[in-house]
Amino acid sequence: MGTKETDWPNRDLEEAYTLPSRYYYDPAIMEEEKRAIFFRSWTFVAHASELARPGQFVTCDIFEQSVIVLRGMDQVLRAFHNVCQHRGNRLVKERRGENMRFVVCPYHAWTYGSDGLLRSAPRTERLCNFDKGKFPLKSVRVQEFAGFVYVNLDSDAVDMETLYPGAAAFLRNLSPDLDRLRFQSEEEVVIPVNWKVIVDNAIESYHVLLSGSRHRELAAFLDFAKDLPVTRNNWWTLGGPAKPGLKEIFGVEIGNEPYQTEIYMNWWLFPNTCVYLVPYVDFVATFLIVPQEAEKTLVRFGYYVPDRPETRATAACRQWMNEGLGPEDFELNLSVQKGLKSFGFDQGRYMIDPERSNESEHAVHHFHTKVYEALRAQRAPSP
Ligand code: FES
Ligand SMILES: [Fe+2]
The missing domain is CATH 3.90.380.10 (Naphthalene 1,2-dioxygenase Alpha Subunit; Chain A, domain 1)
Incomplete structure (x- = not known):
């Protein structure tokens, strides 16, 4: 009972x-x-076609955590925490878009490449010991699975093929x-x-x-x-x-x-x-x-x-x-x-x-x- x-x-x-x-x-x-x-957990972001061309991006929020997924100018798909490494401003507000060659913070214009590396930060050349290499955007796990793109805030998460065995083939057979x-x-x-x-x-x-x-x-x-x-x-x-x-x-x-x-x-x-x-x-x-x-x-x-x-x-x-x-x-x-x-x-x-x-x-x-x-x-x- x-x-x-x-x-x-x-x-x-x-x-x-x-x-x-x-x-x-x-x-x-x-x-x-x-x-x-x-x-x-793996969170659904978009269909792969929404992130196929360099500069295409989609954002998604998981409670207070915001993530930007971006196809880089080098064709690599990456995901980042959607937060500037200067003083924590949210970088991108739009849900989806194109032609994002750089991610520019709307607060003080720190500018990141589509690979997440900090490229320019106005006036930091006058700072003592400022190393741009120490301020890249923070990465998030991203994976394509059965035609769609997912992110996971846990860097140790099990990959989706292992976690959902047979699921991708099941969906492919239907569509x-x-x-x-x-x-x-x-x-x-x-x-x-x-x-x-x-x-x-x-x-x-x-x-x-x-x-x-x-x-x-x-x-x-x-x-x-x-x-x-x-x-x-x-x-x-x-x-x-x-x-x-x-x-x-x-x-x-x-x-x-x-x-x-x-x-x-x-x-x-x-x-x-x-x-x-x-x-x-x-x-x-x-x-x-x-x-x-x-x-x-x-x-x-x-x-x-x-x-x-x-x-x-x-x-x-x-x-x-x-x-x-x-x-x-x-x-x-x-x-x-x-x-x-x-x-x-x-x-x-x-x-x-x-x-x-x-x-x-x-x-x-x-x-x-x-x-x-x-x-x-x-x-x-x-x-
Ligand atoms: S918080 Fe982004 S540039 Fe200042
Ligand atoms: Fe119902």
Whole structure:
């Protein structure tokens, strides 16, 4: 029998109680997660095509840490802490851009090459013992993986191939254009909920038939019984094929326009990266859950498309996601966040079935176990 609180995680998921409520609103736990998880995990930055040409850059923030990823004039991809080595000013404010031959601080114009070396610093020639070589930008780990670019603030982090075995091949098999995509658009929404509420909601299909008209539309075009959540150590997938014989999707006849795949698939890397594909739709989309505070999360939806005119099904799907399914899930998330703080709730039960079917919440238990283990490893006294 699972027990409450004291020995979470309940390893026997068939009888486990859910993660205690305070994990969803306690600022001290958010602070622990920041250090144990987000400062040590691979964070999604961009598609490789956004960083292909010398001078292209993308920035991303991981809580108060800001990183700039830049393709150097020498073609090398690098990432740096986005902070000037003079007095700590933030260097680059834009989210993405091109033609950055030098990184120039807007405060006193210290100027760094695209390799991060300090090239000029006005008036420092009059300083005693000033050595430009001692003030390069500080490097951050960067890696390309399955068509996209990621950074990691932990210089000792395990590389992504080792951490997510099989994940890159899985995504490549779904998207024939994965390496030829280009950035199309990005939408950001900040919602007052804990990041785990959003992940929990997105990795179970138990709610799909039960909680909203847009969700039922999703189930109507999928072979829903095959929409299986599959967990692996550090990554998981959730999805399945379209209904056999489906004639149209989002009001558009199937068959006349190009698309990526005939399968609906959410491809997740722990902790907070989701790349997804929709059957008969010609995009690869990203769903990034970026925590900011215990009860505040930025959700970033990115759309990446092949270099050809957008199909009608693709445009209709994007609108359906942004204006239909997404808001329906946000309503659920907001309602759960309120309920988690109720004096009348602490821990529930995971809905687990022996088949690990589309309506089983084993992936939620797996995700909670990953979070808890990261916190426990950090809480353990060092030997
Ligand atoms: S803080 Fe950047 S040049 Fe002064
Ligand atoms: Fe949902």
